[in-house]
Amino acid sequence: xxxxxxxxxxxxxxxxxxxxxxxxxxxxxxxxxxxxxxxxxxxxxxxxxxxxxxxxxxxxxxxxxxxxxxxxxxxxxxxxxxxxxxxxxxxxxxxxx
Numbered sequence: 001x002x003x004x005x006x007x008x009x010x011x012x013x014x015x016x017x018x019x020x021x022x023x024x025x026x027x028x029x030x031x032x033x034x035x036x037x038x039x040x041x042x043x044x045x046x047x048x049x050x051x052x053x054x055x056x057x058x059x060x061x062x063x064x065x066x067x068x069x070x071x072x073x074x075x076x077x078x079x080x081x082x083x084x085x086x087x088x089x090x091x092x093x094x095x096x097x
Contacts, residue, residue: 054082062090 057065059078070087082093 054073072085
């Protein structure tokens with residue numbers, strides 16, 4: 001499963017991340033377009049053929065994040081659920097059966 005680290009700098013390219021992935025503990029599938037890295041270190045990826053694996057964090061890591069924008073997503077490994085940030089608070093993604 002992919003991991004996300006915010007020490008990826010603005011201007012880093014997919015090629016530099018692929019070549020130095022060990023530094024970040026990330027790998028990027030050839031099926032993903034992750035060419036957009038924001039100034040805050042957010043990597044934005046798109047694909048029509050590969051799954052998306054959000055960052056896996058603990059509850060304390062999730063609630064300790066700052067400077068987020070609406071739409072941020074993480075998988076909380078303590079709770080075992082996907083969360084998204086709505087611009088002011090984290091919301092758990094509910095499964096309706």
